[in-house]
Amino acid sequence: MAASVAVENLNPKVLKCEYAVRGEIVIHAQRMQQQLQNQPGSLPFDEILYCNIGNPQSLGQQPVTFFREVLALCDHPCLLEKEEIKSLFSADAISRAKQILATIPARATGAYSHSQGIKGLRDAIAAGIASRDGFPANADDIFITDGASPGVHLMMQLLIRNEKDGILCPIPQYPLYSASIALHGGTLVPYYLDEKTGWGLEISDLKKQLEDARSKGIDVRALVVINPGNPTGQVLAEDNQCDIVKFCKNEGLVLLADEVYQENIYVDNKKFNSFKKIARSLGYGEDDLPLVSFQSVSKGYYGECGKRGGYMEITGFSAPVREQIYKIASVNLCSNITGQILASLVMNPPKVGDESFASYKAEKDGILESLARRAKALEDAFNNLEGITCNKAEGAMYLFPQIHLPQKAIEAAKAAKKAPDAFYALRLLESTGIVVVPGSGFGQVPGTWHIRCTILPQEEKIPAVITRFKAFHEAFMAEYRG
Numbered sequence: 001m002a003a004s005v006a007v008e009n010l011n012p013k014v015l016k017c018e019y020a021v022r023g024e025i026v027i028h029a030q031r032m033q034q035q036l037q038n039q040p041g042s043l044p045f046d047e048i049l050y051c052n053i054g055n056p057q058s059l060g061q062q063p064v065t066f067f068r069e070v071l072a073l074c075d076h077p078c079l080l081e082k083e084e085i086k087s088l089f090s091a092d093a094i095s096r097a098k099q100i101l102a103t104i105p106a107r108a109t110g111a112y113s114h115s116q117g118i119k120g121l122r123d124a125i126a127a128g129i130a131s132r133d134g135f136p137a138n139a140d141d142i143f144i145t146d147g148a149s150p151g152v153h154l155m156m157q158l159l160i161r162n163e164k165d166g167i168l169c170p171i172p173q174y175p176l177y178s179a180s181i182a183l184h185g186g187t188l189v190p191y192y193l194d195e196k197t198g199w200g201l202e203i204s205d206l207k208k209q210l211e212d213a214r215s216k217g218i219d220v221r222a223l224v225v226i227n228p229g230n231p232t233g234q235v236l237a238e239d240n241q242c243d244i245v246k247f248c249k250n251e252g253l254v255l256l257a258d259e260v261y262q263e264n265i266y267v268d269n270k271k272f273n274s275f276k277k278i279a280r281s282l283g284y285g286e287d288d289l290p291l292v293s294f295q296s297v298s299k300g301y302y303g304e305c306g307k308r309g310g311y312m313e314i315t316g317f318s319a320p321v322r323e324q325i326y327k328i329a330s331v332n333l334c335s336n337i338t339g340q341i342l343a344s345l346v347m348n349p350p351k352v353g354d355e356s357f358a359s360y361k362a363e364k365d366g367i368l369e370s371l372a373r374r375a376k377a378l379e380d381a382f383n384n385l386e387g388i389t390c391n392k393a394e395g396a397m398y399l400f401p402q403i404h405l406p407q408k409a410i411e412a413a414k415a416a417k418k419a420p421d422a423f424y425a426l427r428l429l430e431s432t433g434i435v436v437v438p439g440s441g442f443g444q445v446p447g448t449w450h451i452r453c454t455i456l457p458q459e460e461k462i463p464a465v466i467t468r469f470k471a472f473h474e475a476f477m478a479e480y481r482g
């Protein structure tokens with residue numbers, strides 16, 4: 001009997017969806033990793049180096065002690081009754097855990113919570129936002145989510161009615177956006193970041209792309225901005241942000257501000273400004289601009305990807321629309337409580353004077369300073385190689401070098417039925433065990449080819465990554481030089 005379920009009879013939106021961060025190169029790497037385990041010594045390297053995904057703790061980064069102390073105590077509250085607890089946990093972690101448990105009905109982290117998240121934790125998140133921005137934030141505007149991803153999907157589900165609804169997205173973009181737009185049957189309206197100006201965003205290009213889409217009957221609903229950028233690593237200048245906010249207000253667009261890398265800033269001449277702060281600084285209030293700000297516990301210096309925590313702050317929507325957003329959130333009942341607690345902690349870390357502040361700050365600074373050194377070392381290494389140009393990683397966790405491939409390599413890729421950058425990434429993997437994502441997985445100016453490489457291998461491994469990469473690249477270019 002023919003299979004009742006086959007690719008041919010699946011939802012075409014699922015078939016259209018792509019997510020390169022865990023695509024064909026990574027699948028091939030996992031097969032090679034299995035081979036290394038079964039047949040040690042059978043490949044020209046002894047380990048696979050996953051530089052494809054922003055997953056810091058999988059590459060050895062340690063979690064922040066204070067956050068984990070609080071999580072442990074919240075998940076096993078009877079520990080708090082034991083006398084020896086004082087010798088095992090810091091006093092401020094103990095008091096923070098008690099404070100958090102007091103906001104959880106029945107002190108039960110195993111119970112469903114409010115569909116937006118536990119009110120006391122949303123209060124803490126709102127207080128953290130207000131402290132960061134210098135403008136008020138409201139707990140009722142916060143939806144705590146299982147990472148930023150579900151928040152993005154929820155907003156695409158809300159805004160996209162059919163393929164005539166468009167979402168303006170940066171190119172290169174983080175493929176959650178193209179995947180979610182495809183899954184919800186909408187249209188991605190691209191705006192190109194300018195590699196020559198450090199991935200700058202030109203309002204004139206936004207306007208041109210918007211008008212072009214509208215001329216084709218596309219109802220453009222929203223503008224996605226990823227700041228700091230993934231895969232591009234740029235941090236937007238404040239005046240550029242002001243122009244973006246004004247553009248959205250003037251064009252009647254929802255601003256979807258992806259700010260998951262807000263703590264990952266590596267250059268002294270840039271700082272993170274939330275779009276909420278920019279909008280309020282321009283005098284725009286609730287009635288001027290629908291703005292959704294996404295945050296996550298997966299990035300920053302905490303890197304708690306697997307705990308699945310984050311939030312979206314929703315402002316500028318009418319009460320009836322907010323009710324619809326709440327309704328969608330309630331279908332999933334609630335996000336996981338560990339992620340909720342962690343989201344409140346990253347927005348309210350230890351302060352000066354707290355017992356844990358010194359150790360917390362040492363851990364935080366140590367991680368961020370090391371990330372900055374790794375970013376610089378890899379950027380310099382890429383720029384010292386023939387046929388590679390690489391913009392600075394001002395923030396986030398990635399470098400996105402352009403590979404100027406010889407024509408012969410492009411022809412070889414064509415013969416292999418692969419995009420040139422995927423062909424290059426596969427050869428890199430097979431030769432060195434280094435896993436990167438081809439630029440075609442993020443979108444790029446036609447005729448340019450890139451790879452995305454994380455800055456996450458532990459610092460002591462970076463020289464080996466550079467050595468291996470350099471040897472491969474020089475051999476590859478020699479093989480295909482015209």
Ligand SMILES: Cc1ncc(COP(=O)(O)O)c(CN[C@@H]2CONC2=O)c1O
Pocket residue numbers: 021052053054055146147148149150174176226230258260295296297298305309310
């Ligand atoms: C810009 C951006 N937004 C949202 C997310 C989703 O994060 P969470 O759902 O975990 O909160 C990521 C994850 N970064 C992916 C995952 O690792 N590498 C990446 O490019 C991201 O880079």
